[in-house]
Amino acid sequence: MNIRLYNAYILNQDFDIVFGEVHISDGKIAHIGEPKTNLIWDRNIDMNNSLVLHGFSNCHTHSPMTLLRSYSDDLALADWLNKAIFPIEARMTTEDCYYGTLLAILEYLSGGVIAIGDMYFHQDSIIQACLDSGFKIVGIGSAADINGDTESQLEALEQNYQKYNSYSPLCAYKLGFHAQYTASDNLIQGIARLARKYQDQVCAHLSETREEVQSCITRHKMTPPRYLVKNGVFDFGGSAYHCVHLDKNDIELLKEKNVTIVTNPSSNLKLASGIADIVNYAKKGLKIAIGTDGAASNNSLDMLKEIYLTAVLSKVRNNPTALTAKDVLKMAITNGARALGITSGILKEGNDADLTAISFDLPNMRPINNIINNVVYSSTSKNIILTMIKGKILYEKGEYNIGISADEIYKYCDKAIKRLIQQAN
Template identity: 50%
Template sequence: MNTRLYNARILTMADGFEPIWGEIWIQDDKIIYVGEEKPSDLHWDVERNVCGNLILPGFKNAHTHSAMTFLRSYADDLPLQDWLNKQVFPMEAKLTEEDIYHLSKLAYLEYLTSGITANFDMYLTPDSIVQSSIDTGFRTVLTGAVNDFSQSAALVGEWYQKYNGYHPLISFELGFHAEYTTSRNILDDLAALAHLYQAPVYTHNSETAGEVASCMEKHGMTPTQYLDSLHLFDFGGGGYHCVHFTPEDIAIFKKRSMSVITNPASNLKLASGIAPIQDILQAGVNLAIGTDGPASNNCLDMFREMFLTTALAKVHENDASAVDANAVLYAATVGGAKAMRLTDCETLTAGSQADLIVIDLNQPNMQPVNNISKNLVYSGSKQNVQLTMIAGKILYENGTFDVGTDVQEIYHTCSEITQKLKTK
């Protein structure tokens, strides 16, 4: 199948932040040409005149718990411990694999509306998540969520072997829930897996001040120092949140070529704090951005996260010039792909996967067009997402989805599941 998108501003993210004018050719799931408009002998199955609008790589949602859509607007405005113990955990205990299949789909729809073309998902049942993602046509990198209460290091190892190479839209990374929920023996088993597969390891890290204080008390080290001392990061990896992060933590992340995945909306809403993004970037650590799950955010919207990444850095540093729009746009696209090891989804270049979005510049919040990346990061909104393509397939265009299932059916099923969980 051959697709051509022409008459476009194209921000390839491979070469600065000035869009070029031209066209993109796509064959099946891959980009085969990006550049000035030129003649072609190919037959086009799909052609779109982009009308001067902007094409760029899709956003990478580098930390989420997709299936938690059932908790949206159900567990808000509560102190953190009440939120977890009275709302989240009792509801989660009732979830079935099939529930997670449907609830994940609802999240994928929302990602598509926000120009997100891949998610780095940590949740309970990889099998049903993989199926949901494939059935939708969405790209998912899963990570292990093992802790003392669910999954196991052995299962994480099995999934790592099973799901890498299983399907072009799916990959799996080693991971565990967090230092404070995971015993030493599990961590040791995971470190052994990291060495066996020479693979990176991902986890929640330093999300709250309490988490760091408790680790210091138990081990005399921050979570990053402690986990690194157990050789979990010998082949890299990443940390979700990294709010209460020290210069020593940043240095370890740099030394191990690890990624910080920031989740600013969730960190505000749960009163966790503001991450030191400027220090992280100045140290040369790769930055990625995630929405976190819908229970704690509640919107799965990369535009919100991009604005917050820069705006919170500015107020945190007391400097309106801190963390500029280009750095944020890079983190939301290339930085995310690097964190998720989606090496063929970083930029719009020949040979890369065709994971891209079209941004409608012909709307009031994008006018005038003084600067594309500033427009996207400071003024951009879901409303500007005209088209979202994953692996060469248009899954969302002008408000309409093409995801294998009728979206009304997805809404209905997820509402029924939510009612069931609330009342059972």
């Protein structure tokens, strides 16, 4: 399939804006810049002065939690999890997770997201939903052994790791566990062994709340990052989700281990966990990427909202000049892509055509004094008009092209959550 996008502003590999064309051939970007007219196109799309940019990587999400959107809100994290979320999750089937993920994919695509890092259970069905849709996913291990099943958790993790790292160019898999507070010493040591065996990264929730940090200090006499680093979990790097409560020593340790911090501002605000001081982390040399977390704690999967919040919260914690709009956009695009490793994060000839387009044809985007500032501070997902993954247009002006209709997905999800609530009560 050869596609020509013309009359476009383009965010190029240096994150500068140029005007011209983007040509896509066999899933790859074939050309960026001046018009070339000697080629035959399957699609010739007038972008009408929209911005074409590499799509966003949502580095921390739990896709099937779309089913739990707005089911239970306005509770503290522990109550919310134990009383509302866990009883429903315990009853979710593989089919529920499949359709919950499809619902999430609709939202990702209409929000410019081209790849996710997803941590949840029933991962076979989650990954399958992404592959069936043509969407990129990195499955993240979600090992937890509060029920004492340490060995089976480690076995399942290793099986998934081996299977999904050679399964499809649209997917990959990273070693991971839910969090230190749902893991025994044996599980943590087992994860570190796998990291050493495969010389690969590990991902986990980390230092999300004050209570979590305090309980780790009580249990292990050290903070969560210190405990994990001491056990060798991050010897080959990784990603840590949330990191709202890091002390000076934690920051140094995570930097030393080359761990990417994935910030989830909406979820941290809504659950009153706090504001991660990402400016300080970045100053100390840590890489920052962005995620939405699940739809039950956010409650949307809108990366543009997270991008906005990442920008403005960094100003509240520091000062208005702490981060520029371009800095934040790089976190959502390039740093995110590097953290996932399944997409390039750079609009460049030869790379996979994983891109999105933002229109300026709505009042919130006019006038165009500064394109990047408009995107970061003013745009919402209603401005996204096209999302393409590996050269295939999966979303265009309100229409999805993922092999199943949005109506069918809505119908299944509405029915599923009604059944789950009934079963849980």
